[in-house]
Amino acid sequence: MHYDDSDRVRLLDELEHWQYNGTALAVLGSPITHSVSPAMHNAALNLMGQTQQLYRNWRYFKFNTPPEILHQALEKLHQAGFTGINLTIPHKVQAVDLVVEIDAGAKLSGAVNTLHRQENGWAGYNSDGYGLEQALKRELGVELAGATVILLGAGGAARAAAVQCLQSGVAALWIGNRNQERLEGLIELLADASGCERVRGFDLSAPPSDLPTDGVIVNATSLGLKADDPVPLKLSRFGSDTKIYDMTYGVENDLARTAKTQGLAYADGLSMLVWQGVRSLEIWTGAQVPAQAMMDGACYAKGYTPRRA
Structure with a gap:
C-alpha cells in the first residue's frame, strides 16, 4: 500500500490489512470526498516535521463512514493503532455515546469532533x-x-x-x-x-x-x-x-x-475549519501547530486564492 495519496477516500475494509508504520490520523464522514482535512493537516505536519523528527512519520487520511457503522469504524481504527480521529457530518452527536471519556465542553455541547486514542477507547473533544x-x-x-x-x-x-x-x-x-x-x-x-x-x-x-x-x-x-x-x-x-x-x-x-x-x-467558514483543525492537532501532538500551513493546504486543495490564517 502506498501512502502518498492520503487525500484518497478510503473504506473500512482497508483496515484489515493496514500496514502504515507511522502515526496515523483520520477524518470520518459521509459524504467525505469534499473534505480538505487531509490536505491541511498533512501540510502542517510536513512543516512540523522539518524541525521535529517525531512528526515526519505522521499522516492524516480520510474514510467514508456511513453512520450505521460508526461504532464498528471506531473499534477498527483503535485496533489499527490510529492516534486521532476527526468527525464530520453526520457523526458529531452520535459519537458522544461511543467515547470512554469526554471533555467538559464537548459534554455540554452534546457533540464531539475530535477523538484522541486512549488505552481502552477514545477520549472525545470538540474543537468547533x-x-x-x-x-x-x-x-x-x-x-x-x-x-x-x-x-x-x-x-x-x-x-x-x-x-x-x-x-x-x-x-x-x-x-x-x-x-x-x-x-x-x-x-x-x-x-x-x-x-x-x-x-x-x-x-x-x-x-x-x-x-x-x-x-x-x-x-x-x-x-x-x-x-x-x-x-x-x-x-x-x-x-x-x-x-x-x-x-x-x-x-x-x-x-x-x-x-x-x-x-x-x-x-x-474556511477559517473556522482551519482553526478547529489547529486545535485538534494540538490535542493529538501537544505541540504548537502552524495555522498558516493549514490554511495554505486547505486553499491549495480547493483551488482558492491564498488567505491569511
Whole structure:
C-alpha cells in the first residue's frame, strides 16, 4: 500500500490489512470526498516535521463512514493503532455515546469532533467552538465577550458554537431553527451552562419582532452548501454594523451575495475549519501547530486564492 495519496477516500475494509508504520490520523464522514482535512493537516505536519523528527512519520487520511457503522469504524481504527480521529457530518452527536471519556465542553455541547486514542477507547473533544471564536476574531474583528450573537441552526456545529458563546461571555445569544423540537433540545442542553439566562430561542420561519437588528449572525445551518440555497434568515431588517459568519465555505451562496449587496461584513467558514483543525492537532501532538500551513493546504486543495490564517 502506498501512502502518498492520503487525500484518497478510503473504506473500512482497508483496515484489515493496514500496514502504515507511522502515526496515523483520520477524518470520518459521509459524504467525505469534499473534505480538505487531509490536505491541511498533512501540510502542517510536513512543516512540523522539518524541525521535529517525531512528526515526519505522521499522516492524516480520510474514510467514508456511513453512520450505521460508526461504532464498528471506531473499534477498527483503535485496533489499527490510529492516534486521532476527526468527525464530520453526520457523526458529531452520535459519537458522544461511543467515547470512554469526554471533555467538559464537548459534554455540554452534546457533540464531539475530535477523538484522541486512549488505552481502552477514545477520549472525545470538540474543537468547533474554539475554531469559531478564532475565526470571528481574525476574519471579522469580533470578540465574543460582550457580543450579541444570532446563531442559526441547532445541529452539532451549532451546539459547539452555542457553548463557546456562553463560555466566552456573550451579552446575548439568540438561537434560531426551523425544527422546534431540535431547538428545544439544544436550549435544554444549555440549561446547565453558565450564562444560560442569556439564551433566547426563536423560529427561523417566523423571527420575533424583538430580534436584535445588529450584532453577529452565525450561520450553522446547511443552507449555503449550494449556490441556490435561500438565505436562512432575511437580512433586510439588519443594520449596516451587522457582521455575518457563514460556517459553509467554497460557494458564492445567496447569503454571501445578499450580504455583499447590503454592504454587510461577511466571512465564510474556511477559517473556522482551519482553526478547529489547529486545535485538534494540538490535542493529538501537544505541540504548537502552524495555522498558516493549514490554511495554505486547505486553499491549495480547493483551488482558492491564498488567505491569511
